Amino acid sequence: MDTPPPRPEPNAAHEPGRAPTTEPQPDGWSEARDIAEVPAVEVITTAAVHLMSAAAVKCGLAEDAARGNHLDLDEARKLITALAGLVTAAAPEIGRYHAAPLRDGLTSLQRAFREASVVRDAPGQGPGERWTGPVVG
Numbered sequence: 001m002d003t004p005p006p007r008p009e010p011n012a013a014h015e016p017g018r019a020p021t022t023e024p025q026p027d028g029w030s031e032a033r034d035i036a037e038v039p040a041v042e043v044i045t046t047a048a049v050h051l052m053s054a055a056a057v058k059c060g061l062a063e064d065a066a067r068g069n070h071l072d073l074d075e076a077r078k079l080i081t082a083l084a085g086l087v088t089a090a091a092p093e094i095g096r097y098h099a100a101p102l103r104d105g106l107t108s109l110q111r112a113f114r115e116a117s118v119v120r121d122a123p124g125q126g127p128g129e130r131w132t133g134p135v136v137g
Contacts, residue, residue, distance in 0.1 A: 041094045048086055048102050052109065055079035059112045073117060077127040080109050084128025103132075110135040 058076035
């Protein structure tokens with residue numbers, strides 16, 4: 001399988017306040033977007049997905065978890081708590097349609113954390129539970 005050529009360095013046209021170039025991009029790459037054009041809901045959900053992905057890896061849920069031993073519950077706790085704060089604070093702003101899957105993912109991570117823990121947190125004391133309330137299960 002051929003690897004794509006290295007991505008060209010950004011040019012002056014990608015600086016804030018300037019129009020992006022219309023140069024063709026290699027397959028699979030999209031042109032950079034100006035952050036001013038990105039809707040807030042997209043920024044929030046993207047940040048939440050990044051936190052979710054990192055927390056899943058630290059909970060040992062990565063595909064290569066058996067080989068890589070990525071389990072790090074101290075780091076997972078921090079990521080899940082940050083995710084819980086973001087989702088709880090952003091939910092009224094982003095609406096039910098966007099918040100519901102983020103809440104579901106958060107709850108799944110909280111349960112995975114509890115299952116991976118040797119010493120269980122008291123109800124309401126698990127990662128992010130001060131924001132979400134106790135997670136049962």
